[in-house]
Amino acid sequence: MTVQTLLVEDNINLATTIATYLKLEGIECDFAPNGEAGLNLALNNSYQTILLDINLPKLNGYEVCDALRSKGVDTPILMLTARDTLADKLSGFNVGTDDYLVKPFEMEELAARIKSLSHRRSAQAKRLFLADLEVDLQSKSVRRAGQEIDVTPTGWIILVELMRNSPDIVKRNTLEWAVWQDDVPDTDLLKVHMYRLRQQIDKPFDKPLIHTVPNHGFVMRELNV
Known part of the structure; x- marks a missing residue:
């Protein structure tokens, strides 16, 4: 190649x-x-x-x-x-x-x-963009369509992990490791945090950016519909 x-x-x-x-x-x-x-x-x-x-x-x-x-x-x-x-x-x-x-x-x-x-992306970018969503890694701020979104600390970790890997799928255990490392809770707290993040990032806007990939994980991607 x-x-x-x-x-x-x-x-x-x-x-x-x-x-x-x-x-x-x-x-x-x-x-x-x-x-x-x-x-x-x-x-x-x-x-x-x-x-x-x-x-x-x-x-x-x-x-x-x-x-x-x-x-x-x-x-x-x-x-x-x-x-x-x-x-x-x-x-x-x-x-x-x-x-x-x-x-x-x-x-x-x-x-x-x-x-x-060539086999990887740089982790040095100061801002991450997807459609009308902007994540500023220096100020730790999130904006979509010009509107500022105040995400939780856990939501921030998940969002950055998804954005860095977009448009690739991020496995559930990868997100759990990013948030909790070796201390992953027994309950499905990831599901709770993903729900909250979707409520903030997607619900107020026309097009969803966070998608579940059954049996694999999650992905941030702009779908053409």
Whole structure:
């Protein structure tokens, strides 16, 4: 299966070398020569990974990464840079990067990291969106159709777990672990909390977003009806 990647790098020769090698590994690259172009491509296309240099014209890598996370983009981001100090790495992680590779690097390692990242979503997004629902992970606020919703602490945990995995199904035991870890109650409290959450997230609005998948679990998804 081909991996779709965005490469944001202002060194044309290096970008060409990377793209040529990655193609042999089944990784197709779109290319942007500056941060502004990279941000636009990332916001308007779907990629499985983003390779992001730090020292970029127009917008640097930190600014691009921060902007993407602020807009809810959860594509894994791998920063490629000559900066190798701990402070530089921490700056990258603070704005939402998932991995860090210092130049010069081995192409085999780059390809391996891309393939590993491509199998998951990033947990670094600052906001999560589905239809008219917005979940702000920094302020821990929830809005739907512009209306603020005050969910319970347990409802918040469940909602974030469902949103992070949307449109995939989340098993009941996964949600129970997220809320209670090893201390899952004997009674079906999950059912009670799911009912309350649906009353807040779905009932006042036209289209439900939380759905039960019998014998499997729950899913947050916008259905076309």
